[in-house]
Amino acid sequence: MxxxxxxxxxxxxxxxxxxxxxxxxxxxxxxxxxxxxxxxxxxxxxxxxxxxxxxxxxxxxxxxxxxxxxxxxxxxxxxxxxxxxxxxxxxxxxxxxxxxxxxxxxxxxxxxxxxxxxxxxxxxxxxxxxxxxxxxxxxxxxxxxxxxxxxxxxxxxxxxxxxxxxxxxxxxxxxxxxxxxxxxxxxxxxxxxxxxxxxxxxxxxxxxxxxxxxxxxxxxxxxVYESRLTELIPRRDLASVLPDKPLKPLTYQLNEKQTLFFGAMARFDFVEGERQSFTAYLSSAVPVHRTKLERADELYAEHKGKMLAPPDEEGLAELPAWTRHRLRIPRGAQQDIFVSGLGWLKANSEAGALVDVWAPKGVKVLLRESLI
The missing domain is CATH 3.40.50.300 (P-loop containing nucleotide triphosphate hydrolases)
Incomplete structure (x- = not known):
């Protein structure tokens, strides 16, 4: 040197x-x-x-x-x-x-x-x-x-x-x-x-x-793992996504063909299965919006970055396009649907289900044995 x-x-x-x-x-x-x-x-x-x-x-x-x-x-x-x-x-x-x-x-x-x-x-x-x-x-x-x-x-x-x-x-x-x-x-x-x-x-x-x-x-x-949503969203939105206090689980009773939006960061479609509940473990600052699956695309196109936020429209322009992950929850299994950086949904029924998760391309999405 x-x-x-x-x-x-x-x-x-x-x-x-x-x-x-x-x-x-x-x-x-x-x-x-x-x-x-x-x-x-x-x-x-x-x-x-x-x-x-x-x-x-x-x-x-x-x-x-x-x-x-x-x-x-x-x-x-x-x-x-x-x-x-x-x-x-x-x-x-x-x-x-x-x-x-x-x-x-x-x-x-x-x-x-x-x-x-x-x-x-x-x-x-x-x-x-x-x-x-x-x-x-x-x-x-x-x-x-x-x-x-x-x-x-x-x-x-x-x-x-x-x-x-x-x-x-x-x-x-x-x-x-x-x-x-x-x-x-x-x-x-x-x-x-x-x-x-x-x-x-x-x-x-x-x-x-x-x-x-x-x-x-x-x-x-x-x-730095870019498979974590927290590495992709704008830094100004991290406070909304990273929880700083004990999680308050939110339970949703869903019929098949219903959808949950998590801001504009991810989307969960209950494609097929008996009526059952899913419990969301995520920051209380992440807004959750429920709709029918048949209206989900239209709702996202019209309200992304506005009613469906974070991120806002400017932040969404920086994110990769969403990609779909089709997951089948086996009958009799206790499973979480995990989205890296955002949290997870616990499938409470053992009846099994077919679900789609949409998230920015590259974000890790998987099924795992239930944590809680």
């Missing part, structure tokens, strides 16, 4: 510095670019506030970063979002981590009703992880927002890591930085480390946070 190129790299983690995109790796305010030493916003916050902030990279960059974990001796902490479990689970993680143990930290449990059977949820998570090819040594349920279960996460890290480094991985908006901040607080004497040496790291934006025993917490960037 030449002296001139080094000048524009973070003295903390080595990432290329830039001042145009606040949410991207290496961001530093323009007026701080010439400081000696210059450090990126994330390293600045770790050094001065013992606080890590989330950054993101695209999927290819993230997978290149994951590729090196198998050759290390590490504990991998994978944080997932219970509200968007299938959307935030890192597909194929097992082949990247090799024989390293994986601790699954399941965040946002505060969104589920207080009467939830937590043993059942934990068993559900373990089964879903297995079905996705992920072997985990433990599952911890937690809530970053409420501070619930984080003592147990830290305790599990202590028990499982031995003298290993700790890699923390997760998709965007799953609460990764909150856990990193807690681990920094509990394990790292950062002020002493950072005042005497360059902050270790790599140009791939994995920040190595020094621990008192000479090992590191490796803070990886958040992976």
């Amino acid at each position: 030449t002296a001139s190129s080094a000048k524009f790299r973070c003295a903390g983690c080595g990432i290329q510095l830039q001042h145009e995109h606040r949410e991207s790796p290496g961001y530093v305010p323009a007026n701080a670019m010439e400081r000696e030493p210059a450090i990126c916003q994330r390293c600045f916050r770790i050094k001065h506030y013992n606080e890590a902030s989330s950054v993101t990279v695209d999927q290819d960059e993230f997978l290149r970063l994951l590729g090196g974990i198998a050759s290390t001796d590490s504990l991998v902490v994978h944080i997932v979002d219970l509200f968007d479990f299938q959307g935030s689970l890192i597909s194929g993680l097992q082949r990247f981590v090799g024989h390293n143990p994986v601790l699954l930290a399941v965040n946002k449990i505060d969104l589920l009703p207080l009467v939830t059977n937590w043993n059942r949820i934990r068993n559900w998570v373990q089964k879903q992880a297995r079905e996705n090819g992920l072997r985990v040594v433990d599952v911890v349920l937690c809530s970053a927002k409420r501070g619930i279960g984080f003592d147990r996460v830290v305790e599990a890290v202590s028990q499982l890591r031995g003298d290993r480094d700790v890699y923390v991985v997760g998709a965007t908006n799953v609460g990764k930085s909150t856990l990193i901040n807690r681990l920094i607080k509990d394990y790292s004497d950062l002020e002493r480390e950072l005042t005497v040496s360059r902050y270790p790291g790599t140009t791939l934006d994995a920040v190595h946070i020094p621990l008192e025993d000479g090992k590191h917490i490796v803070d990886t960037p958040g992976i």
